[in-house]
Amino acid sequence: MAELPEIKRLARQMEEALRDKPIRRVEILQEKCTNVPPASWGERVRGASVQQVQNKGKWIVLALTGGESILLSLGMGADVFYHRTGEARPEKYQVRVELEDGSGFTARFWWFGSFLLVSRQELGEEPNTKNIAMDPLDARFTWEYFQSLAQGRRTQVKSFLLNQKLVGGIGNMYIHDILFLSRVHPQKKLCDLNEKEVEALYHSVRGQLEMSLNKGGFSREPDFYGEAGGYTEKDFLVGYRAGKPCPVCGEAVEQIKTGSTSSYLCPACQPLG
Amino acid sequence: MAELPEIKRLARQMEEALRDKPIRRVEILQEKCTNVPPASWGERVRGASVQQVQNKGKWIVLALTGGESILLSLGMGADVFYHRTGEARPEKYQVRVELEDGSGFTARFWWFGSFLLVSRQELGEEPNTKNIAMDPLDARFTWEYFQSLAQGRRTQVKSFLLNQKLVGGIGNMYIHDILFLSRVHPQKKLCDLNEKEVEALYHSVRGQLEMSLNKGGFSREPDFYGEAGGYTEKDFLVGYRAGKPCPVCGEAVEQIKTGSTSSYLCPACQPLG
C-alpha cells in the first residue's frame, strides 16, 4: 500500500531515529518474513548500528556498520513503528529490532511483508531487489532518461508505470491521478502516445509523488512515529471516486478493471480511442 | 523444417565426409547468418579440420581441431550439400566451406538459418544452444528421465514436446503422428494424463523419430548428398491429412489452430474432454 512518498518518509525517519545506536537484539516472530534463521539474526547484527537508510523502489535498505544490510518490504500494507526507551510497543508484530538504549522498532505486516538480512556480497545480487529500477524522485530521473525508457514500448501505460523493473516505487494508488493529470488512459499503448503526452506523463509522475511527499505522505499510512500524512482522500482527483464528477469537466468518473487491479479515470478527459 | 531424424542423418554424413580434412576457406555471403565478421572466419578455421559432428536438439555442432566449433541451425528450412573435388556447386548459397582437397559444402538457408563460430570457452555459454534439452534419440532419454521431466507440468502436451528447453529436436511435422499414436490430444494438459498415457507418449516419441531415422529421414528434406529420405507423405497417419479418414477408426481428420501452429488429429481417437 505504501508507495514512494510514504517509503521516502519512512526511510528518512528511520535514519534519523536509529542512526549510530547499537542493536541489542532482533526478534523474528514470523519466520516466513525472512530469509535467514531467526537465530542467526542475533549473531550477525548484534552490536552493529544503522548507518544509512535509503529506498530502492518500494524497498527500504538499512545499511549497518559491519557490512550487513536489512531489506524491508511493506508488501501489501504494514505498520512500522518506532518506540522510545521504555515506551509501550504495539501488541502485534512480526519482527522487532531493539537497540542497546531500549528504544527500537516493530513491523506489523498485514500481507506479504519481508524483512531480509544480506551481507555486503549478497546485496547486489539479492533477487527481490536487484532488478528494481530508479525511482521518479531520484535526481537522475530526467526527461531524457524517461523518454528513452518509454521509447518504443508496446505495453499499456499503466503496466509500464507499475513495472518495478522499469520505474521504481509507483503502486496502484497514486497511479490514477498521475494518469488523469496527463490526460492519458491507463490502457493506452505507450507507443501510441505522442511526445507531448509522454512529457505530460513525466511531469505528472514526478509532480504527484513529490507533492505527496511534501505533504508528508498519505494520511492513511501512519509514519514511523504513528503520525498521519497530510495527503488525504480529499486530494484525490479521480482516484477511488467512481461515479463522482470529474473535477475538470464534470463527467462521471469511471472505475474499470485493468488486469487484476482497478483503475479510475475520466472517460472524457482520458479517451482511449 | 528438418527435425531430429534429418538432423541426425546430416550430422552423421557431415562427419563421414568431412572428418580430418583441413579447411582452406570459408565464404560468408550473408553476414546476418553469422556471429563474427566474415574475415575472421578464415583466420580462425584455416588449417583446422572437422573432428566430430553431433547434434544438440536441431542444431548441428561441428567440433574442429584447435578448439573452435561451428554451430549450424537450419532455421525454417535449408539445403546443406556436399560437393566432391571439382564437382559443381549449387548456384545459390549463403555460406560455403571449402577444404584443401577442393571438396566442401554449401548451406542455402530458406529462412532464419545460422552459421556460428565459437571458441571452446564460448561453446557452453552460447545463448542459442546452451539451454537445449536432451533429445529422444539419446540413450540417456529413458522412461524414468521422461517421466520426471513430465511430472506435474500444467502445460499442454504439444507445447511440452515442442519446447526445446525440455525436449530437444521435435518440430511441427512429426508431432502430429506422435500424438495420434499415443491417442493424446495436443491441447490436453500434461498433468491430466495418466501414467499409461505418459508412457504411450514416451514410446511414440522415440518410436516415430527412430523409425524415420531408420528410413533415412523425410523424403522432402534432401540429405548431404542430395538424396531423398525414405519417410514419405504416405507414411503420415493423420499429419497434413485434414478431412481424410483416420487410419484407425475412419473418422475425418481435423486440423485445428494450436497457438501459432496447426495441429492434425483424429477427434475420435484423441478426445480432449
Add this chain to the structure above:
DNA sequence: TAATCTAACAACGA
C-alpha cells in the same frame, strides 16, 4: 483496497 513471483500463452520481429 494493496504487492510480487511464477508459469503459460500470445504477438511480433528477425
Add this chain to the structure above:
DNA sequence: CTCGTTGTTAGATT
C-alpha cells in the same frame, strides 16, 4: 515450417 523477446494473464503466497 523457427526461435527469442516482450508483454499479458491467471494463480499462488504468509
